[in-house]
Amino acid sequence: MPVFPKERFIDAVEQVVKANAAWVPPYGSGATLYLRPYMFGSNAVIGVKPADEYQFRILTTPVGPYFKGGAKPITIRVSDYDRAAPCGTGNIKAGLNYAMSLHAIVDAHKQGFDENMYLDPKTRTKVEETGGANFIFVTKDGKVVTPKSDSILPSITRRSLIYVAKEYLGLEAEEREVYFDEVKDFAECGLCGTAAVISPVGKINDHGKEICFPSGMEKMGPVIQKLYDTLTGIQMGRIEAPKGWIHVIE
CATH class of the missing domain: 3.30.470.10 (Aminotransferase class 4, branched-chain amino acid transferase, N-terminal domain)
Structure with a gap:
């Protein structure tokens, strides 16, 4: 195109x-x-x-409001399906990428899960994304981490959150390969995208074995909450925006 x-x-x-x-x-x-x-x-x-x-x-x-009555953490599962192929179109905003995840999300819902965590299709050792959102993790010492991969959609929301973490909150933030084995050691987890900004994740089910984040199942973790409040504050005009972020339509 x-x-x-x-x-x-x-x-x-x-x-x-x-x-x-x-x-x-x-x-x-x-x-x-x-x-x-x-x-x-x-x-x-x-x-x-x-x-x-x-x-x-x-x-x-x-x-309407994406979160009615507050953002409750969701439960996701590690999927056996692949969202994208190696050297494929996973990093492109194309309808086929969403189509690839439809059967998997229907199956996840039947099993009682809210979303799927897709691993890299080549080695199945690294975290990729869900069917329609990027992952964002927080380490126990407060560092913001997002997965890096050639088959992940380069989300503008993720990019904005990384900027907010560094420039507004003074946090260390990095985009790097995230191995699934290290997910259990993170303090917080969320999914970021246009509609929700950040959806908190409280629990990940890996084929019957649960990874529960210290932030719990009742509310967003403290760092993810700050990221959410700051970015939505910029969007709503409550916080001064970086140059070029807001486009005024008269």
């Missing part, structure tokens, strides 16, 4: 938001106007080959 020009992208977002201004939820409600830009091949071809014509569109809808 060709790269959609930045200027046209910003203009499209502005037009969509203005056209749906009546649907922007009240400030402070916790609800938001969710935007989903997407692009697809649209020329008339039945063969298996790249398209010559593409369409860019933006879907928008108001969504």
Whole structure:
């Protein structure tokens, strides 16, 4: 697919938001106007080959607060399925990556789990991500750690949280390979993405063996809570944002 020009992208977002201004939820409600830009091949071809014509569109809808009554930690399982292939498209925002995780998430829900933890498909020793979110860990001495892999989607939320950890909270933060064997030694765990910002993880089930984080199953851990409060504070205008983070639409 060709790269959609930045200027046209910003203009499209502005037009969509203005056209749906009546649907922007009240400030402070916790609800938001969710935007989903997407692009697809649209020329008339039945063969298996790249398209010559593409369409860019933006879907928008108001969504309620992601966490109603507080963010309760979730329970996830280590999946036997793979989300992406080595040297594949795992680092691309493509629909096929989400499709790869659908059967696995349905199966996880049937087993009573909220999400899947995918390990690297080549060695199955390193943490990758879930079907739609990146992992973020906190060590017992307060360092923020996120997995690094060529098959992980480079999340803007994860990048923002790393910046917040370093520049706003004065924490040490690093992106590196995270081996599954070390997960049991972390103090906190969360999943980060656009909609929830951070969803706390309280427990990981590894084929019947449980890893329980010290932060517990009742609330976010202290460091993840600070990260969440700071980033959402920037988004809501309560905390001064870094230059270029906020785009005002008149």
